[in-house]
Amino acid sequence: MIHTKFTEKGTWKxxxxxxxxxxxxxxxxxxxxxxxxxxxxxxxxxxxxxMTMIQLADDTKRILDANNIxxxxxxxxxxxxxxxxxxxxxxxxHTAGLIMIGAYYxxxxxxxxxxxxxxxxxxxxxxxxxxSLALAKNHFRDxxxxxxxxxxxxxxxxxxxxxxxxxxxxxxxxxxxxxxxVPLLLIYGAWDYYIQSYQHLYRRLVSDTxxxxxxxxxxxxxxxxxxxCNAIIRGWIRRKNLLRNLK
Numbered sequence: 001m002i003h004t005k006f007t008e009k010g011t012w013k014x015x016x017x018x019x020x021x022x023x024x025x026x027x028x029x030x031x032x033x034x035x036x037x038x039x040x041x042x043x044x045x046x047x048x049x050x051m052t053m054i055q056l057a058d059d060t061k062r063i064l065d066a067n068n069i070x071x072x073x074x075x076x077x078x079x080x081x082x083x084x085x086x087x088x089x090x091x092x093x094h095t096a097g098l099i100m101i102g103a104y105y106x107x108x109x110x111x112x113x114x115x116x117x118x119x120x121x122x123x124x125x126x127x128x129x130x131x132s133l134a135l136a137k138n139h140f141r142d143x144x145x146x147x148x149x150x151x152x153x154x155x156x157x158x159x160x161x162x163x164x165x166x167x168x169x170x171x172x173x174x175x176x177x178x179x180x181x182v183p184l185l186l187i188y189g190a191w192d193y194y195i196q197s198y199q200h201l202y203r204r205l206v207s208d209t210x211x212x213x214x215x216x217x218x219x220x221x222x223x224x225x226x227x228x229c230n231a232i233i234r235g236w237i238r239r240k241n242l243l244r245n246l247k
Contacts, residue, residue: 023226057086104198106172189217
């Protein structure tokens, strides 16, 4: 979630631990960037309630309320982009713009479905060490940051992660995309071949859509190509004059 610049230290994150921040601090000179671990992830407590995508969107709204923010640019990466979309669809009056990295509106491709099912299988079987190692290695070149991320992901409750992956697998907003009425920025890695195809429905149904490819990058854009990603986000917010809407 991005708001106008502020005086305290801010953070960037979606559903990835705070080590993610090291790659996005460049945005803090101009924006307030708020992050959170969703229910059961990393340092957040687990919930006794059944997790739903609407619930996660509502959690996002509560975080904005707690920070006295009426409107923000909502950002989501990968599975977190589903939460971002649900927020925008549920709270359009509190959204200035939508940025999604490696985004999709439903899991309808063979390889993406396989990724989800492998994640669900690993979480169900409490293979958090294996899952944490894979996620850390895929996202970070820096070995020290990868170690930090590995330790953080291992904090995640395996049942909550199973639920998180399950609702992501079953989520679809394909029939509501046309209701997105704010500027939309889609960022994809140029080598993220089986995710890129999802852009076409957004481009057809959302009038103010921009799509950017980052060369020599797969899915892990925010960490593998952070300089380019940050520059794209900064330039887009300025060009769309969204800061005016965040006062």
